[in-house]
Amino acid sequence: MGLNVELLEHSFELVAPKGEALVDVFYNHLFEDYPAVRPLFEDVDMQDQRSRLLASLVLVVANLRAPEELAPALELLGQRHTKYGAIEVHYPAVGATLVKSLAEIAGEHWNDELEQAWSDAYDEISAIMLSGTAVVSAT
Numbered sequence: 653m654g655l656n657v658e659l660l661e662h663s664f665e666l667v668a669p670k671g672e673a674l675v676d677v678f679y680n681h682l683f684e685d686y687p688a689v690r691p692l693f694e695d696v697d698m699q700d701q702r703s704r705l706l707a708s709l710v711l712v713v714a715n716l717r718a719p720e721e722l723a724p725a726l727e728l729l730g731q732r733h734t735k736y737g738a739i740e741v742h743y744p745a746v747g748a749t750l751v752k753s754l755a756e757i758a759g760e761h762w763n764d765e766l767e768q769a770w771s772d773a774y775d776e777i778s779a780i781m782l783s784g785t786a787v788v789s790a791t
């Protein structure tokens with residue numbers, strides 16, 4: 653992956669101590685900006701979901717230096733998301749919400765370079781997740 657790993661790791665260190673706030677802001681924006689995804693989370697325990705989102709972000713950032721280890725797990729994650737009702741158009745919505753929320757929480761530390769690095773990372777991650785769903789529909 654041609655990702656700016658150091659920049660991502662560094663910026664994650666900035667927001668990680670504010671993880672709870674990040675997750676709150678993320679879901680508030682997601683449901684407000686994209687009400688169409690609300691039904692997907694209807695029967696989901698949001699308390700669990702909040703900690704899972706953060707855990708998966710930590711996992712992804714921790715594994716950026718070993719993408720070959722990350723890819724199979726992301727493909728499986730993508731396959732599970734098909735069962736959750738996630739479709740391709742939802743991915744950019746979640747990505748835009750993530751970047752917007754990170755920017756809000758990072759505050760004055762945020763800049764265009766970080767915005768680009770996180771968008772690129774999210775795009776790569778979602779592409780791998782979606783490639784996992786193609787495998788499912790082909791078999």
Ligand code: HEM
Pocket residue numbers: 689692693695696697701704705708729732733736737738739742743744746774777778781
């Ligand atoms: C890079 C993108 C994404 C990542 C890393 C991610 C990560 C996760 C993780 C780790 C879980 C916990 C359950 C599991 O491991 O299977 C989860 C659950 C969930 N995700 Fe995502 N997700 C992403 C994108 C999306 C998108 C685009 C949607 C669609 C709106 C979505 C909707 C959901 C829902 C509804 C659940 C709850 C499933 C349940 O407990 O019933 N996710 N996600």
